[in-house]
Amino acid sequence: MPRPARLGLCAACHGADGEATMPGVPNLAGQRLDYLRDALAQYRDGRRDVPVMRTAIGALGAADLDALARWYSAQPTARQAQP
Amino acid sequence: MPRPARLGLCAACHGADGEATMPGVPNLAGQRLDYLRDALAQYRDGRRDVPVMRTAIGALGAADLDALARWYSAQPTARQAQP
Numbered sequence: 488m489p490r491p492a493r494l495g496l497c498a499a500c501h502g503a504d505g506e507a508t509m510p511g512v513p514n515l516a517g518q519r520l521d522y523l524r525d526a527l528a529q530y531r532d533g534r535r536d537v538p539v540m541r542t543a544i545g546a547l548g549a550a551d552l553d554a555l556a557r558w559y560s561a562q563p564t565a566r567q568a569q570p
Numbered sequence: 571m572p573r574p575a576r577l578g579l580c581a582a583c584h585g586a587d588g589e590a591t592m593p594g595v596p597n598l599a600g601q602r603l604d605y606l607r608d609a610l611a612q613y614r615d616g617r618r619d620v621p622v623m624r625t626a627i628g629a630l631g632a633a634d635l636d637a638l639a640r641w642y643s644a645q646p647t648a649r650q651a652q653p
Contacts, residue, residue: 512602518597
């Protein structure tokens with residue numbers, strides 16, 4: 488799977504591989520694609536009120552968001568890489 | 571780690587091992603403990619408005635909730651078990 492063009496916008500907090508880089512930020516590696524898409528929609532419309540997510544999502548188009556959700560859902564976990 | 575006493579309440583949707591059993595429900599296996607605790611607090615106070623989560627959390631005490639968050643954070647992923 489090619490790296491999404493806008494991956495850097497997410498990777499600062501969620502890691503390029505979906506393993507979060509700071510407290511309070513969820514790991515996304517291997518998360519269900521349907522849940523990730525739903526979460527993005529909730530952040531965008533304010534049902535989940537997290538300003539940094541709303542700002543990040545506002546900078547992205549639908550195709551970018553879908554590529555990012557697919558990327559993270561497809562990543563293996565850190566614990567899988569280091570058994 | 572012993573199975574939490576109230577695991578069954580969560581496992582119907584999230585699986586006993588943290589791999590979700592139905593669409594729209596997040597996997598919890600290996601999720602960051604700080605994020606799980608924060609999410610539980612948000613569901614409880616309505617910042618994340620998901621009635622089934624509010625109902626489930628309302629049936630549990632603080633010690634139960636903490637045991638459940640620790641349980642799911644400590645579970646390996648399904649992809650780890652089936653490489």
